Amino acid sequence: MPSLKDLRNRIASVKATQKITKAMQMVAAAKLRRAQLAAEEARPYAERMDVVMANLATALAGQDGAPPLMVGTGKDDVHLLVACTSERGLCGGFNTSIVRMVRAKARALLADGKQVKILCVGKKGFDQLNREFASLIIDQVDLREVKRIGFSNAQGIGARVLELFDESEFDVCTLFFARFQTVMTQVPTALQLIPAAPSGDDEENAMSGSNAAYEYEPEESEILVDLLPRNVSVQIFRALLENAASEQGARMSAMDSATRNAGEMIDALTMEYNRSRQAQITKELIEIISGAEAL
Amino acid sequence: MAEPFQFELVSPEKLLMSEDVEMVVVPGSEGDFAILKGHAPVMSTLKPGVVEIQINDKEQQRIFVRGGFAEAGPDSLTILAEKAIPMEDLDADILAQEIQNAEEDVNDAKSDEVRAKAQEQLDQLEQLQASL
Numbered sequence: 001m002p003s004l005k006d007l008r009n010r011i012a013s014v015k016a017t018q019k020i021t022k023a024m025q026m027v028a029a030a031k032l033r034r035a036q037l038a039a040e041e042a043r044p045y046a047e048r049m050d051v052v053m054a055n056l057a058t059a060l061a062g063q064d065g066a067p068p069l070m071v072g073t074g075k076d077d078v079h080l081l082v083a084c085t086s087e088r089g090l091c092g093g094f095n096t097s098i099v100r101m102v103r104a105k106a107r108a109l110l111a112d113g114k115q116v117k118i119l120c121v122g123k124k125g126f127d128q129l130n131r132e133f134a135s136l137i138i139d140q141v142d143l144r145e146v147k148r149i150g151f152s153n154a155q156g157i158g159a160r161v162l163e164l165f166d167e168s169e170f171d172v173c174t175l176f177f178a179r180f181q182t183v184m185t186q187v188p189t190a191l192q193l194i195p196a197a198p199s200g201d202d203e204e205n206a207m208s209g210s211n212a213a214y215e216y217e218p219e220e221s222e223i224l225v226d227l228l229p230r231n232v233s234v235q236i237f238r239a240l241l242e243n244a245a246s247e248q249g250a251r252m253s254a255m256d257s258a259t260r261n262a263g264e265m266i267d268a269l270t271m272e273y274n275r276s277r278q279a280q281i282t283k284e285l286i287e288i289i290s291g292a293e294a295l
Numbered sequence: 296m297a298e299p300f301q302f303e304l305v306s307p308e309k310l311l312m313s314e315d316v317e318m319v320v321v322p323g324s325e326g327d328f329a330i331l332k333g334h335a336p337v338m339s340t341l342k343p344g345v346v347e348i349q350i351n352d353k354e355q356q357r358i359f360v361r362g363g364f365a366e367a368g369p370d371s372l373t374i375l376a377e378k379a380i381p382m383e384d385l386d387a388d389i390l391a392q393e394i395q396n397a398e399e400d401v402n403d404a405k406s407d408e409v410r411a412k413a414q415e416q417l418d419q420l421e422q423l424q425a426s427l
Contacts, residue, residue, distance in 0.1 A: 041309035048305060048375055052366060151307040217325050217339040223364065226340050230377065237307055
């Protein structure tokens with residue numbers, strides 16, 4: 001049975017923890033709003049990019065000499081997995097769910113006899129993946145110092161990926177991140193980056209099909225060569241923004257439940273504290289009364 | 296007085312401009328061209344340069360763009376730029392930084408093709424600096 005002082009100390013410590021989690025929840029809520037806004041502002045560009053890419057792809061379909069970024073190297077022996085995770089912990093299952101997906105994919109590929117390389121964006125994913133796949137991780141991108149994710153961050157990662165591709169270090173590149181659905185739910189997603197998977201459904205492509213009359217300056221193929229590397233950066237940028245919003249959402253709900261749990265714990269401890277205080281008073285009274293009776 | 300059409304300027308980070316304008320001069324990679332309402336559909340890549348936007352008779356806006364492409368239709372023009380800075384905010388420092396980046400690109404280039412492209416960009420930037 002813990003003494004009254006022990007109980008008092010525990011209550012104080014849980015209260016302090018609750019204050020921290022509560023503050024973290026509020027900070028995450030504010031950051032979430034900003035991250036969501038950033039993700040929304042980036043949407044028009046990515047959407048236009050998709051449409052143009054689809055147009056060019058249909059215009060060039062069936063032609064020879066399409067760039068390898070589009071059609072791949074013709075092999076799929078070496079896979080590059082780009083795992084985007086957060087830099088900080090205390091965000092519930094956010095990192096774990098992304099890492100789980102990467103791990104499952106890596107295992108499946110290895111079982112098929114393929115070669116796997118992993119590029120980690122964010123420290124947390126690196127820490128978790130390092131345990132099992134230390135030999136497969138080729139690099140880690142640190143975004144710790146970055147307060148607000150800018151396009152240049154994505155460009156940096158994109159350039160790194162393209163460099164590896166040019167050196168024929170891999171054949172297929174897949175990007176892993178958490179798609180932001182609601183504050184409560186983030187969906188870990190795998191997106192094939194290289195070769196560029198045709199995005200959008202057919203209906204959408206058909207709608208923009210009137211572009212057959214477009215005049216291209218310079219040639220379609222040249223535009224495509226210029227566009228494909230840019231598309232890689234745009235996709236990475238989009239993933240990073242989605243990830244940032246997801247991370248804050250996950251942290252917000254994790255900290256919300258932590259605050260609630262702390263509240264429940266405080267209630268239970270206070271109850272126990274009051275009971276034992278009462279018991280002690282009763283005990284003292286009995287001692288006094290029985291002492292008086294014995295006289 | 297030209298008829299207005301829909302113009303949008305988008306960078307990866309945000310939608311910079313979306314309004315009805317009369318004329319836009321676009322720095323295409325194969326030469327500048329002006330877009331008015333009713334232009335034939337064109338898609339062109341951009342060179343680093345200045346987009347001149349004639350909003351109406353009185354108002355005009357100039358925006359520096361780098362990398363990207365323009366997509367014009369009969370009644371709309373969309374410019375997707377990797378970087379877009381209004382001319383008022385563009386100063387020698389930013390341009391000098393851009394030029395430095397371009398120089399690094401030239402030095403880092405692995406193949407002649409890439410180098411030629413980077414060199415081209417650098418030249419265009421230097422031209423722009425000289426004209427400021």
